[in-house]
Amino acid sequence: MDAYKATLEYLYARLPMFTKVGASAYKTDLHNTVSLLELLNNPQHTFKTIHVAGTNGKGSCSHMLAAIFQQAGYKTGLYTSPHLLDFRERIRINGQVVSEDFVISFTDQMRPHIETIQPSFFELTVAMAFRYFQQEAVDIAIIETGLGGRLDSTNVITPELSLITNISYDHKNILGDTLPQIAGEKAGIIKAGVPVVISETQSETQDVFINTAAALQAPIHFADQEWMADGSNITQTHLELTLLNTRQQQMQHIRLDLNGQYQEKNVMGVLSSVKILQQKGWHITAEHITTALAHVKKLTGLRGRWDIIQQHPLTVMDVGHNEAGIREVMEQLHHVNYQQLHIVVGFVKDKEVEKVLPLFPTTAHYYFCKAQIPRAMDEVALAEMATASGLQGRPYASVQAAFQAAKQHAQPDDMILICGSFFIVAEVM
Incomplete structure (x- = not known):
């Protein structure tokens, strides 16, 4: 067996994996993640990040944002989960998956600590991603939460911006069985003074976000109040959208290579996020956005969405x-x-x-x-x-x-x- 396969077998066998076993692998605090990252001298503080949470759409939004930053010439990390074919899909830079050698060496380096800290599979993977992004000196990394937000292992970053896609019922046994409860967990990624974009205004959950943001003095933006869909067309390969920016009365034509109709709400969240990031000084042009959104799959390797x-x-x-x-x-x-x-x-x-x-x-x-x-x-x-x-x-x-x-x-x-x-x-x- 080659070294990479052996490493993966060790990780799968040694660490509880939520995707395989469910709730028993979910940790209810950030203690293990913090311990692992301290051993690595906190790599998560050495590069800029964007944090993405939500019940549905967070993967698509993370890939869209990564595509836009890549197209704009930034060295862009992307951390998502779960993977479809190969573990390395979880950790990418400019669309390229992490090398087998890095997965092997990082795991070997951490083996003694794995035995003492006993992290979950996800906790170790988060630490691996942050260390890799630091080593490769990314300009920015798009970080997708695994589950929830408040207690998610990724919630150790202070991002440039937080994006929360939508809130619906999932993982009730862990996140709660009402939408406000679930929203409360997702709102856990909102940080003091850091702008937050909510893709979708939902009557049951909007107060949770508004109140959390107010308490943390985080500027809050509801994307579907900033954009209005003015017609869409679905082809075999693309979703063509005309969006009106209700504040500036500008039309935006988007041709997205993710052709699920449901991507309309996701695109609004992404566009609102990019507008804020432009104001923060990130150099992203209208052309970067339209080109990137037409080639998300090619730029980032996204699969499995329609x-x-x-x-x-x-x-x-x-x-x-x-x-x-x-x-x-x-x-x-x-x-x-x-x-x-x-x-x-x-x-x-x-x-x-x-x-x-x-x-x-x-x-x-x-x-x-x-x-x-x-x-x-x-x-x-x-x-x-x-x-x-x-x-x-x-x-x-x-x-x-x-x-x-x-x-x-x-x-x-x-x-x-x-x-x-x-x-x-x-x-x-």
């Missing part, structure tokens, strides 16, 4: 996995022409599957499956719940078996959608 992998039958992967995310994916189906819809779907156990299943169309053929992780929901149990919601289909023991069956049954004019969790999409890829 990701078209084949034309006949039209085959699309989307990592939407909670109630709000699935709702957006189902809305997007209205923009597509197909004869018959085939859906390959699986979930993890801690999602509220009974809330999500009624959002799916009863006219589709279903291929219920289970990702190869302990947290995955049993495919037979899922099929039974789906039948109770009026969805017709069969269970398959693996994602690959389900995908193969969908491909066999689909005609050239049909559509195959793969969704439900990051892990289902990852195994198809």
Whole structure:
């Protein structure tokens, strides 16, 4: 076995990983992260950052911001999670993943401390990212929270700006079971005097953000109050948007290579953020923005957001996995022409599957499956719940078996959608 594989096996075996085991891997304080970073002389204070939280859209927004800074000529770090194919996707500079050698050497250096501090997988990964960004002397790093905000391991930075995308139900067992409670956790990334952009005004949560920002004297901006969508057009490859800046009465035409309709709200958050960053002295032109947004995937390597992998039958992967995310994916189906819809779907156990299943169309053929992780929901149990919601289909023991069956049954004019969790999409890829 090569050294990189051996290192990953050590990390996966040694450290509790939320994506695999769930809530038991989530730490309710920042103690371990702080200890790890102190051993490294606090690399997180040596470069500028932008902090991004939210229930849905934080990954897309992080990649859009990274693309814009890259296009503007800045050496740009990007930290996101989870990964789809290779662990190294979590840590990138200018779209390039961290080297295998760095992952190996960093893990070797930290091994004695891993034994004493006993961090989670995510805690160690955050420390690894910050150390790498310091070593490579990035100009700025876009940092996506893992889960929540207030107690997230990434919440040890003082960013140039905080961006919070949207708030919906996810990880209730950890973040709380009301939207204001969840918003309170996400609002934990707001820092004293640091501007914060909220992508979406939501009546249940806006006071939480307004009050938190006021207490910290952080200037607050609601992006959807600064921008108004004045028409959109979805093509196979792009989302074309015309946005009106309500303050300056300026029109902005955006051609985004992430063509989910749901990206409209994300783009508003990104544009409001960039406006503030320009005022802070970052040299970003209108041309940098439009060019970057048209080439986000190429610049940053983003995958899995309404990701078209084949034309006949039209085959699309989307990592939407909670109630709000699935709702957006189902809305997007209205923009597509197909004869018959085939859906390959699986979930993890801690999602509220009974809330999500009624959002799916009863006219589709279903291929219920289970990702190869302990947290995955049993495919037979899922099929039974789906039948109770009026969805017709069969269970398959693996994602690959389900995908193969969908491909066999689909005609050239049909559509195959793969969704439900990051892990289902990852195994198809």
